[in-house]
Amino acid sequence: MTDTSILSVIHYQVMWDRLISVVEEQAQALIRTGFSTSTREAGDVSAGIFDTSGDMLAQAVTGTPGHVNSMARAVAHFLDRFPVDTMKPGDVFITNDPWKGTGHLHDFTVVTPAFFNGACVSLFACTCHVVDVGGRGIGPDGRQVYEEGIYIPLMYFAREGRVDETMIEIVRGNVREPVQVIGDIYSLAACNDIGCERLVEMMSEFGIETLDALGEHILDKTARAMKEAIADIAPGTFHNTMRVDGYERPLDLVAALTVHEDHISVDFEGTSAPSPFGINVPFCYTEAYATFGVKCVVAPKVPNNAASLAAIRISTPENCILNAKHPLPVATRHITGQLLPDVMFGCLSQVRTRAGDPLAVPAEGSSCLWNLFAMGGAGRVDAEPETLADARVFNVMSFHSGGAGARAGKDGLSATAFPSGVRNVPIEITEAGSPMIVWRKEYRTDSGGAGYYRGGLGQIMEVDTLDTAPFAVSANYDRVLFPPRGRDGGQDGAAGVVRLKSGEHLRGKGQQTVPYGERLLIEMPGGGGIGDPLQRPAEMVAKDVREGMVSAEKARSVYGVALDDAHAVIADQTETLRMQLRAKMKQDAAEDRSVQMETSK
Template structure:
């Protein structure tokens, strides 16, 4: 049996052969991820795709990731496998073993994510490791929310340990988890789904190796990492070296948070340093470094090397520093349950730096405006003990715990409008309201685009959504608000205007806080108005025909078309060219307003 590693790398046929196997390896991990989605119990896995899947060589280097998945899971999981190998050396592993943890500092940043690692054997020898991660609906404690003051309040922590020992599941661990969560069927079901998808990946890998007649992944793995290393260094070398700084202020919990970043483009790597960023919060919006590194790396990749495959070689070319004592390098036992609120804003921070960079030929990098970025998920709960209300008001109410994924708008892109109701950077899907309503007493009375929420510009920001929520029970219910961009909106770029701030309120008009558990009183309804993305470029340069189309489709109001874009519409909602030209000229001549 031949081994590809013995074939010279400069042999064109061998290169083609290796590329075919590389593509096949990606299909293997994509089937791994799809298995997790098909067998997952929770809506976060099954409907939203809040997961990751990947294959690693025996040294713990990620060779390929599934297309399905989130950067926060994928990139932090890429580092987590090394922790598993430190705890369980490869030579001690046996066929049928599987390992598990939800340790925020050795996994993917908070207790609600479980990572499972499984060795794959061929002819009695370990040839690869498969890893996967998914978000479970409940992990005990306070439930997902930023209100905890220590990680101990946020749920049960499972250290790196065996999920299965030579094929025998660790029932003691299963029973401990079952006894500490509110949704044991969903949570335990998801753990078995994680293990099952790794098994599928391992089987498909062995079949692939048999088909291509290779004994190990050494040759293919070397090819993948070498080619990726060359590609990412070539992409970085196309940018003029230099250092670029930016600052972003975000809502925080009880006070604003300042994120400072310095991004340095060197000849063959990029460094991002968050020195100067605010210190940790007393609440659960702190970010373990693994999650900071994950989303920072993803932000850099999106602009610098969007077509380069994501694996260990690419990640090693992006070096991230977050000094201890900052909110982006949270240490145990700080609360971290909603680390994604802060962490998912980091690509926008890297974009702020990269917008100042230039290619060596002088062209600017194609950087979008800021978007909502953090998710605007509906976390609702009800029943006795879950709602801050008189006991008699919830005595007969159904107990439930629901998590439904939803998103605001993304920032405008160079040459294109932003995407509406789209999760970036997480990439998860919006959960259909029918799924939420089928599994809980929650009903969604309204779910629609939020007119005028996208920042005006030559290219308009994507729109947020409006959701109006009630329950079938005539009882109060609680929400855990995990939102940002309420006080500080997504910023426009190059003359584009900011997107709309998010609003959380009752239908009666009472404003709610953007973070923390709160009660929707009996007889009230919850209204969630999600932020829109920032615009790019001068709004008065936008084609009036595009503005008119936005008005006809409800993206922009007729009033905003006039005030924000300088476009005058006729009664049939077509633009009036002469009146538009006059209004734009008059507006440009008007003196700028001043403020104190």
Template sequence: MSNAVGEIELQILWNRLLSVVEEQAQTLVRTAFSTAAREAGDISAGVFDMRGRMLAQAVTGTPGHINSMARSVVHFLDAFPAATLKDGDILITNDPWKGTGHLFDLTVVTPIFLDGTPVALFACTTHVVDIGGLGVSADGRQIYHEGLYIPLMYLARQGTMNEDLLGMVRANVREPVQVVGDIYALVACNETGGRRLVEMMREFRLADLDHLGEEIISRSRRAMADAISKLPQGSWSASMTIDGYEAPVTLAATLTIAGDRILVDYTGTSGLSRYAINCPLCYTEAYTSFGVKAAIAPWIPNNTGTLDAVVVTAPENTIVNAPHPAAVYARSIMGHMMPDVVYGCLDQALPDTVPAEGTSSLWNLSLLAGHGLTGTEGSATRAFNVTTFHSGGAGARPRQDGLSATPFPSGVRNVPVEITEAITPLVVWRKEYRKGSGGAGRHRGGLGQRMEIANRDEAAFGIQARFERGVYPARGRSGGGAGALGRLSLGTGSDLKTKGLQVIPAGDRLVVEMPGGGGYGDPFARDPLLVARDVRYGLIDAQQAEADYGVVLTATGEPDPAATAQRRAAR
């Protein structure tokens, strides 16, 4: 068999490799037990060469999982050198500093053999519903509070599953069927990818992936170098303040474009939190790299060659470079804000390129009930534990409105309310756009959502809140207005905190008002017809149209040209 390939064959093999990893990912989605993977697509999947370099990733998945998993395979090879691996071996970890940032993400790596020789590694990750400890809580003070810590280890040896490990998992989690089911889904995911890869290699008579992998990585690296070389050279700094837990958090970055690399340094960022909102550097790096690439070269394939073009540094013991044993469960709060900070820098270097700030951190509803958590009724309380994925509005873009109820940068899907209602006693009484929550601008920020949730059992239930933009809103850009703040409350009117375990009393409702994204550009420069359309669609009201946009509407809902011109001139 030959390793050399021509230009046309190279393109065919690349496209085939993409189909392999996408089928790998879809296997995980189709076989997973938890809603995080099945409904939200909170996963990652990819193929690696025997040096641990990611060659291709599935489109299905999140940047935080994909880009941190891309670096994690090297840790597995350090612990288990390629020469020691056998056909049928499977490796696993949820080490936050060697995986994807917190204990709830399981990463599984499987070596693939062709005629007895290891030729590739497949890796995949998913967020499981529970891993023990405090559960889906930002209240932990150390990693030891947060659940079962699985070091780099064998999940299977030569095809025999590690039943001791699976027994430990079952004994430590609240949802053993779901979690162990997801572990087997991860195994199936890599098996599917490996089987398809071997079929491809036999069809094209490839003995290994060395030449193909080198071409993929080197071409991607050259493409990134070319894109970066066309940018202005220099350094720019930006910062933002977000809610934090016990105190507000400052996220500060300096972005330097130097030759064929982009350097991002987080010196000036706040120190560690006492709570579980700290972020390991691997997760900071993942979302920083994604933010940079999405802005400057989204068309280039994402692999090791691409990721090597962005160098991320942060002082240790800051909230974006938390060392062991810091609590890190809610690390996504910080990680999802990284693109907004990066874009604050890039906006100075590349005006009219990046969006305004958005909700960014997800407003996932982790809802639960059970003895000791929401009451003392014991077996009289129907216990459940579910996370349903939702989001506020995204920031407006230089030439378009922001997307409403859309997660950026994570990209996970919202979970249909019917799924949550089918597997728990919860009922979602209301789910709608939150009128007026998008920041005003020439391009309007995306709207958040309003949801109202109750327990059909007429029993108390709880929410593990870990939300941002409740105190500091998403800022507009280039004169755009800020998005609306998020808010948690009871149906009876009392406010709830945006972090920590909150209990909703029996018979009451949880009201969730998600933040809006920032606007872009002068609101008085927005086309009056678009403002009138927003009023007609129920996205804003007539009072906001006049106050924020200077657009006066007639009784029929059309812009009044004379009154609008007068109102805008009077500003």
């Protein structure tokens, strides 16, 4: 390699890093100016830069995989509708089409062309989840997408700098929170403007007229890195099935993952058919999270762009809940879609490198979000009108999460949103913007699956309203009937629970009323464990007990660790306990084999 070529590579790397800083500032501008809690507090957004062919060159670190990876496909739809040669400075495009955007009507995607010296050199795109789009509100109860809210086709938000006020008025007239929704739409356009400005500064500084050479370098280097990562894995086809709650019936998510020479393919043949309720997943969102799950394990350090996404190929049957067709309801597509990385992990747990080493794969976690969607006032609560006479009308969208699965070599993360990556919303924000009051928000002791590496804990929230009236909750949860599974001898995490404080259990999905005088308890699932719990060092178990992660009772009955009143390990009793538990496990296994043999006869 000549000195000139070395300098060229360094030059490209500096520009590449600068490009990432441009899109990260784009995302941060969206968060700083966003109106809704999902944008400014949870970071439920995405931002990225694309070449003029619609290939994503770089994404912001800030953002969710569901938004980023489906947005990566969305820009091609915008280009089909608005070719680059028809675009002009000041043009801004918008849609919330679930099939051409990011999966449901609550996500708005905005695309803005960037011009330099009179020529369109790139496209900036961004997405955020808005608090309301009218219709039934966020929930799985709708039977068609038409019930789920206002639909904005691919259209101009602004033409040569002039905002389409008619479109804005139509949106304003169809949503319950017009200030927040319209504010977020303007924030989307503004953050793209920031990206355009910073890109022009960058191109001027580096003396380049187009992004063609830089884009080719980025995609070529990424493609080679992905090929090298895949080549390190032994080829083969690996299967996994995961049963989850569904709505009206349980669902089976079935996958076959095949490692080829230069790419990985995933086929969801055998997965359940679509649901009549809004837990269906458009293909763009299926592709986004399935791809993310594979890449997390196979090539976590390779940049996420068009080239890395192209190396993972997803296919589904036509009549499949993961390939929902218009006009199926899709409002809570995230409930099902965010479970897909766990399905991929189950396949990848069987894969080995060419050297024979197993891939580092976590156990299953809570996966789908356990957000608080609450509402109050006339027309929002199923109650007698007189009980709602003085009740305030409100909508709360507050992001929260259960525990993640144990990781290879580490415990799982507690109350952490994986795979979405959004942040928990502080209770002060929820209470400041609504009559809701959060009486309790704490780790859920013993919810993490036991193992050599323990699963992350879920959390408990106890909520009520200051109004002297009932309120409604839209439950959009999974892992209530089928908890996150442990791996390699680790135990399952705790299943989620939705109930009233008086004891009555509510459904895991659908809008339900919390009577006045009651409190709602949301007990979020914990992640599965990895490895034999009896092998976990006793001192680590004692530390878990002291920190409230594990109860003294579970330390004794599951981990075989005896503790004194100060939660210090009693060594001789612990040794005896573990011997007894191992003996019981062998006896139970022998009895299970005997039953299976009798059944087979």
